[in-house]
């Protein structure tokens with residue numbers, strides 16, 4: 001069984017998230033998603049609309065996702081890859097080369113982002129609609 005892992009905030013789940021999850025699952029049989037805790041989002045300077053618990057429950061309902069774990073630190077990836085016996089690490093290519101150090105532990109794959117959608121775009125578009 002090939003095991004895949006990916007990381008992110010996954011706030012206000014949208015087609016860009018679904019595309020990367022579906023494509024990541026295509027590399028194997030079991031997909032683990034590490035979602036940023038609310039505390040780690042503060043470190044990433046991201047204010048998620050949904051709490052960690054809600055983002056976790058939403059992702060757990062996504063067909064391609066087999067397990068959701070918390071991401072609490074930038075430093076946990078090597079330990080995660082070993083602990084969960086990961087074959088392939090997948091991220092969107094906005095992170096290209098940032099995680100190449102994982103090549104010593106598993107396959108590292110960067111996939112093209114879905115153009116034209118992001119959580120911040122959703123927030124700013126809704127703000128505009130509200131204020132038109």
Ligand code: C2G
Nearest residue numbers: 007008009010011016017020091092093113114117
């Ligand atoms: N993504 C995508 N296309 C988009 C938007 C996002 O492919 N239009 C991908 C990102 O490249 C990432 C994943 O969806 O692989 C999750 O994106 P975010 O929730 O924005 O996660 P991020 O803040 O990039 O956190 O340790 C890694 C970090 O936790 C990644």
